[in-house]
Amino acid sequence: xxxxxxxxxxxxxxxxxxxxxxxxxxxxxxxxxxxxxxxxxxxxxxxxxxxxxxxxxxxxxxxxxxxxxxxxxxxxxxxxxxxxxxxxxxxxxxxxxxxxxxxxxxxxxxxxxxxxxxxxxxxxxxxxxxxxxxxxxxxxxxxxxxxxxxxxxxxxxxxxxxxxxxxxxxxxxxxxxxx
Amino acid sequence: xxxxxxxxxxxxxxxxxxxxxxxxxxxxxxxxxxxxxxxxxxxxxxxxxxxxxxxxxxxxxxxxxxxxxxxxxxxxxxxxxxxxxxxxxxxxxxxxxxxxxxxxxxxxxxxxxxxxxxxxxxxxxxxxxxxxxxxxxxxxxxxxxxxxxxxxxxxxxxxxxxxxxxxxxxxxxxxxxxxxxxxxxxxxxxxxxxxxxxxxxxxxxxxxxxxxxxxxxxxxxxxxxxxxxxxxxxxxxxxxxxxxxxxxxxxxxxxxxxxxxxxxxxxxxxxxxxxxxxxxxxxxxxxxxxxxxxxxxxxxxxxxxxxxxxxxxxxxxxxxxxxxxxxxxxxxxxxxxxxxxxxxxxxxxxxxxxxxxxxxxxxxxxxxxxxxxxxxxxxxxxxxxxxxxxxxxxxxxxxxxxxxxxxxxxxxxxxxxxxxxxxxxxxxxxxxxxxxxxxxxxxxxxxxxxxxxxxxxxxxxxxxxxxxxxxxxxxxxxxxxxxxxxxxxxxxxxxxxxxxxxxxxxxxxxxxxxxxxxxxxxxxxxxxxxxxxxxxxxxxx
Amino acid sequence: xxxxxxxxxxxxxxxxxxxxxxxxxxxxxxxxxxxxxxxxxxxxxxxxxxxxxxxxxxxxxxxxxxxxxxxxxxxxxxxxxxxxxxxxxxxxxxxxxxxxxxxxxxxxxxxxxxxxxxxxxxxxxxxxxxxxxxxxxxxxxxxxxxxxxxxxxxxxxxxxxxxxxxxxxxxxxxxxxxxxxxxxxxxxxxxxxxxxxxxxxxxxxxxxxxxxxxxxxxxxxxxxxxxxxxxxxxxxx
Numbered sequence: 001x002x003x004x005x006x007x008x009x010x011x012x013x014x015x016x017x018x019x020x021x022x023x024x025x026x027x028x029x030x031x032x033x034x035x036x037x038x039x040x041x042x043x044x045x046x047x048x049x050x051x052x053x054x055x056x057x058x059x060x061x062x063x064x065x066x067x068x069x070x071x072x073x074x075x076x077x078x079x080x081x082x083x084x085x086x087x088x089x090x091x092x093x094x095x096x097x098x099x100x101x102x103x104x105x106x107x108x109x110x111x112x113x114x115x116x117x118x119x120x121x122x123x124x125x126x127x128x129x130x131x132x133x134x135x136x137x138x139x140x141x142x143x144x145x146x147x148x149x150x151x152x153x154x155x156x157x158x159x160x161x162x163x164x165x166x167x168x169x170x171x172x173x174x175x176x177x178x179x
Numbered sequence: 180x181x182x183x184x185x186x187x188x189x190x191x192x193x194x195x196x197x198x199x200x201x202x203x204x205x206x207x208x209x210x211x212x213x214x215x216x217x218x219x220x221x222x223x224x225x226x227x228x229x230x231x232x233x234x235x236x237x238x239x240x241x242x243x244x245x246x247x248x249x250x251x252x253x254x255x256x257x258x259x260x261x262x263x264x265x266x267x268x269x270x271x272x273x274x275x276x277x278x279x280x281x282x283x284x285x286x287x288x289x290x291x292x293x294x295x296x297x298x299x300x301x302x303x304x305x306x307x308x309x310x311x312x313x314x315x316x317x318x319x320x321x322x323x324x325x326x327x328x329x330x331x332x333x334x335x336x337x338x339x340x341x342x343x344x345x346x347x348x349x350x351x352x353x354x355x356x357x358x359x360x361x362x363x364x365x366x367x368x369x370x371x372x373x374x375x376x377x378x379x380x381x382x383x384x385x386x387x388x389x390x391x392x393x394x395x396x397x398x399x400x401x402x403x404x405x406x407x408x409x410x411x412x413x414x415x416x417x418x419x420x421x422x423x424x425x426x427x428x429x430x431x432x433x434x435x436x437x438x439x440x441x442x443x444x445x446x447x448x449x450x451x452x453x454x455x456x457x458x459x460x461x462x463x464x465x466x467x468x469x470x471x472x473x474x475x476x477x478x479x480x481x482x483x484x485x486x487x488x489x490x491x492x493x494x495x496x497x498x499x500x501x502x503x504x505x506x507x508x509x510x511x512x513x514x515x516x517x518x519x520x521x522x523x524x525x526x527x528x529x530x531x532x533x534x535x536x537x538x539x540x541x542x543x544x545x546x547x548x549x550x551x552x553x554x555x556x557x558x559x560x561x562x563x564x565x566x567x568x569x570x571x572x573x574x575x576x577x578x579x580x581x582x583x584x585x586x587x588x589x590x591x592x593x594x595x596x597x598x599x600x601x602x603x604x605x606x607x608x609x610x611x612x613x614x615x616x617x618x619x620x621x622x623x624x625x626x627x628x629x630x631x632x633x634x635x636x637x638x639x640x641x642x643x644x645x646x647x648x649x650x651x652x653x654x655x656x657x658x659x660x661x662x663x664x665x666x667x668x669x670x671x672x673x674x675x676x677x678x679x680x681x682x683x684x685x686x687x688x689x690x691x692x693x694x695x696x697x698x699x700x701x702x703x704x705x706x707x708x709x710x711x712x713x714x715x716x717x718x719x720x
Numbered sequence: 721x722x723x724x725x726x727x728x729x730x731x732x733x734x735x736x737x738x739x740x741x742x743x744x745x746x747x748x749x750x751x752x753x754x755x756x757x758x759x760x761x762x763x764x765x766x767x768x769x770x771x772x773x774x775x776x777x778x779x780x781x782x783x784x785x786x787x788x789x790x791x792x793x794x795x796x797x798x799x800x801x802x803x804x805x806x807x808x809x810x811x812x813x814x815x816x817x818x819x820x821x822x823x824x825x826x827x828x829x830x831x832x833x834x835x836x837x838x839x840x841x842x843x844x845x846x847x848x849x850x851x852x853x854x855x856x857x858x859x860x861x862x863x864x865x866x867x868x869x870x871x872x873x874x875x876x877x878x879x880x881x882x883x884x885x886x887x888x889x890x891x892x893x894x895x896x897x898x899x900x901x902x903x904x905x906x907x908x909x910x911x912x913x914x915x916x917x918x919x920x921x922x923x924x925x926x927x928x929x930x931x932x933x934x935x936x937x938x939x940x941x942x943x944x945x946x947x948x949x950x951x952x953x954x955x956x957x
Contacts, residue, residue, distance in 0.1 A: 085842065088820065088821055091841070091842045092813075092819075092842070092843065092847075093847065094819060094821055095819060095821060095822060097847070097849075098817075098819060098822075100847070100849040101817060101849055101851065137842075137847075139842060139844075140846075144842070147841040147842040148841070149841050149842070151820065151821035173839035173841060174836050174837065174839060175836060175841055176820070176832055176833065176835070176836040177818075177820040177821075177832055177835060177836075178820025178821045178823065178826040178827065178829075178832055179820075179821060179826060179827070457892065459892075474888070474889060476892075479763070479764070479765045479782070479785045627893060627894065628893060629892070629893065630892065630893040630894075631892050631893065631896070632870060632889070632891070632892045632893045632894070632895075632896030633764065633766050633870075633896075634765070634766050634767070634768050635766065635767055635768055635769075635808050635811055635812060635869075636768055636808065636811070638815075638870070638893055638894060638896065639811035639812065639814070639815040639894075640811055641893070642815065642848065642893075642894050643811060643814065643845045643846070646845075646846055646848075663844070666807065667807070670804055670807050670808070673771070673779075673780055673804065674768040674771050674780065674804060674808070675768070676765055676766070676768065676782075
């Protein structure tokens with residue numbers, strides 16, 4: 001590895017409300033420090049389609065709710081050195097996983113009413129991804145290195161975990177679920 | 180009842196029985212009844228009548244003769260022969276003594292020593308005269324009229340009798356603890372809440388010789404200074420309840436329990452309490468809560484029941500088999516008893532032998548008899564064509580022992596040393612078609628369903644352990660699952676509030692100890708070595 | 721009244737005769753995690769979070785049930801105890817449907833803050849997602865079984881302090897649940913006095929006031945101690 005190379009930081013957005021990314025933006029002027037310390041190479045806030053190779057730190061927001069999430073998460077894991085479950089949906093399933101209390105068909109019926117739509121979504125045409133029967137947490141699917149709970153995690157806690165991991169240190173604990 | 184009347188009743192009944200040409204005793208407990216003993220008994224009665232043998236040949240009921248897998252069992256008392264697998268059509272041959280029979284030196288009986296089951300095959304559980312004729316209530320007479328409470332306790336203590344409920348706590352010590360309490364009200368409780376899957380030792384004793392248990396309880400009452408006893412029986416054993424009710428009524432009529440026992444000032448009343456079938460009610464504090472009318476869940480200990488039990492009064496709780504040992508100990512003395520069995524665990528123990536073994540049923544052996552002797556000699560070994568794999572002892576709280584440990588003496592100290600326990604006496608033999616992960620899952624499911632839900636480790640921990648085991652048997656195990664199971668097992672053992680949660684991981688721990696490669700095969704190779712589990716994605720067999 | 725001196729986590733602590741290790745520790749400002757014990761109510765020893773090590777005893781003891789004794793040496797915080805407590809909290813979180821972000825007591829929940837204090841930043845076990853119900857039949861209170869951890873504080877407060885015994889537990893194991901009267905809707909209860917002690921002492925959002933924002937849902941079991949003191953001293957201000 002090129003020692004002079006800036007660490008590559010990526011953020012990804014699976015089944016969540018993007019609130020964690022909003023909180024990321026709340027880093028405000030610290031974003032400038034962060035940009036100096038790391039190369040933000042991929043993010044839903046940027047216009048890059050493909051998750052890149054050789055990522056050092058990936059923050060993944062959201063739970064795994066459909067087949068695209070499943071595929072993307074595996075790609076992210078394969079291409080990232082350190083994977084951080086970013087926010088409650090990624091860590092616990094949170095609101096995204098509240099549908100796990102009910103069978104998927106009932107959820108679709110309640111949401112769309114129309115049986116034709118429900119049928120179509122049960123075996124959807126491309127490019128609509130098929131929903132998983134049960135929403136999963138990141139660590140149900142891949143190895144997760146660090147967990148940052150919170151709905152959303154505060155900007156401070158985001159900054160602290162990124163700084164700690166960049167410095168090769170254990171991130172601070174004591175973070176709460178919820179807000 | 181007075182000493183003279185007891186002696187006269189005994190002699191009269193013995194005399195009456197000796198003048199019969201034969202007395203044919205039909206097993207009348209649940210096992211043989213379910214294989215048709217009722218019809219056999221009726222056909223014998225009809226045959227006696229048809230042949231006009233009315234006063235000469237008597238047909239009576241009796242307790243469990245052990246070889247339940249070959250029932251219905253019948254015993255001719257004059258010929259001292261036991262007939263197995265008797266059908267109603269065999270009645271004439273049985274009465275004529277022409278039916279193929281087993282003798283007392285049959286391998287099934289030879290290795291046994293029947294103390295608690297002494298009357299089985301010999302006395303009718305529904306007739307108090309039968310019990311008296313066999314020497315019953317002699318010990319009570321001694322205890323009430325010729326011994327002080329201290330003397331009774333000293334006999335029990337010196338006998339070395341240990342509680343037969345599973346933990347093996349010295350009975351004499353417990354009795355002494357209760358006796359020492361200064362309280363005007365004390366209770367004696369018989370724990371008959373036998374709930375291990377496949378275990379029917381206590382039920383058979385209650386169905387087959389209820390007076391023995393009553394006598395033991397009344398002696399205990401006299402020893403500890405109690406006037407009230409309760410038997411906590413399971414609603415699922417209606418026959419045991421019926422027999423107990425009959426026996427209590429008979430004993431009360433004869434003043435052998437109730438008021439002024441043997442015309443002394445000693446009163447001891449026995450009442451039945453019927454449980455609704457929660458396994459946890461076999462735990463003594465949960466049992467107490469249930470008798471009091473509360474929710475059947477354990478209470479914190481200490482205080483232990485000998486100090487504060489039923490309604491806060493000092494309470495002696497012993498298992499059915501423990502009480503059933505008492506009359507013989509009082510009658511024959513501590514010395515006699517302490518010479519039977521193992522030095523640290525004298526006496527006998529009844530096991531319910533089940534599974535892949537030639538002869539299944541109830542066996543009573545000296546404590547310390549090796550597992551090998553029980554399975555090979557008494558049980559006749561694993562039938563040809565099958566391969567021994569493991570023996571499960573102690574029920575859901577016990578563990579699975581591999582072939583290499585078959586030499587273990589069955590006693591309260593040796594079994595825990597190899598990761599299992601005596602428990603109440605369940606003993607299941609398993610062959611190579613049994614998947615050990617699946618067995619662990621089965622017992623964990625049992626504990627999960629039977630957890631009372633009070634403490635977190637047991638309520639939620641059994642659910643997670645079960646879900647991991649289920650995942651493994653589905654072929655969806657994760658390499659980290661074994662470590663997770665061990666971590667949870669540790670948690671349950673260290674933090675659960677009562678024995679159910681503390682012991683719940685035992686089947687997992689022992690199968691991991693002796694059969695770890697089966698777990699690994701499920702997890703890594705997605706293969707069940709016993710070909711029992713249907714792995715994920717595999718076509719239905 | 722006699723007093724015992726014992727050592728907790730290396731500190732000399734005094735305890736009144738009959739006082740538990742938990743109470744003695746709290747008096748001395750030593751925090752032992754707990755979810756079911758509440759000062760003034762009987763201790764069921766159900767959550768098992770306050771298990772501690774006592775020198776010379778091979779078994780762990782629940783601090784809420786074990787009386788402090790002279791010369792006792794207690795350790796409340798070892799790495800093994802900490803790991804156990806984390807597991808217990810994870811088991812609780814996996815057992816119910818705990819979604820902090822949408823909970824009425826988000827920010828005031830004892831389970832939530834205990835998880836943070838114990839560094840439980842994720843749950844290793846598979847969430848069970850049990851199908852549980854919500855009873856909103858009472859005029860002022862709600863009972864959301866999804867968030868219940870069966871600590872039975874409500875049951876004991878209702879029985880031991882209010883004397884109503886409206887609440888109890890039914891079912892066993894994973895199906896155990898809090899019931900009102902004979903498992904009737906709370907709103908139909910004739911024994912409930914509407915005192916709200918159950919709601920105030922509930923450590924999670926399982927019992928809550930209806931139509932109140934989360935910010936007003938701060939709970940505090942300390943009132944039970946005050947009621948007991950007021951009854952004893954006969955001071956009712």
